[in-house]
Amino acid sequence: MSTRTKNRAIQISQGEIQKKYHDQIVFDLKRGFLQFVTLILISKGPTYAYELKADILRYSQGGFDIDRNNLYKKLRSLERDGVLKSSMENSARGAQRKYYTLTPLGTELLKKTHGLLFPLMKSMRQHIVDRK
Numbered sequence: 001m002s003t004r005t006k007n008r009a010i011q012i013s014q015g016e017i018q019k020k021y022h023d024q025i026v027f028d029l030k031r032g033f034l035q036f037v038t039l040i041l042i043s044k045g046p047t048y049a050y051e052l053k054a055d056i057l058r059y060s061q062g063g064f065d066i067d068r069n070n071l072y073k074k075l076r077s078l079e080r081d082g083v084l085k086s087s088m089e090n091s092a093r094g095a096q097r098k099y100y101t102l103t104p105l106g107t108e109l110l111k112k113t114h115g116l117l118f119p120l121m122k123s124m125r126q127h128i129v130d131r132k
Contacts, residue, residue, distance in 0.1 A: 030064055030066070033060070033064055034056070034064070034066055034070070034071070034074055035074065035078075036117065037056055037059065037060075037064075038052060038056075038071075038074065038075070038078070039083070039102065039109065039110040039113070040110065040114075041055050041056070041059075042084065042100050042101060042102055042106070043102050043106075043107065043110055045101075046087075046089075046099040046100065046101050047099060047100055047101075048091075048097040048098060048099050048100070049068070049071055049072060049075060049100075052071060052075075052100075053066055053068060053071055056071075075100060078106070079100070082103055082105050082106075083102070083103060083105055083106040083109055084100045084102060084103060084106055085100070085101055085102075085103050086098045086099060086100050086101075087099055087101075
């Protein structure tokens, strides 16, 4: 195998490895982001799924377009675990919507998560600024 061919194989391999880790990081971020931002948005007041989806897309500036089915699955899971509660209410257009609110457990979870993530993000931002 020529040196040029070996270098090309290494570049492809490095590119594949980089893509693999990038994709995994994005997957993990989306999973954690969805749960955290869902709690934040619902903490502002009763919210229904379509509104949550639109807000998540807006607040992430298009970076996290959450699949509707995954969002519903996450909401059902959070409700089943006692983090959220829901109620059916009529909308201005007449159709009923399922509105979600935080339970006391959900409020406590949000406080703990916020207390962990925001200092960590602040520290990481400062570390990045200091390295420049």
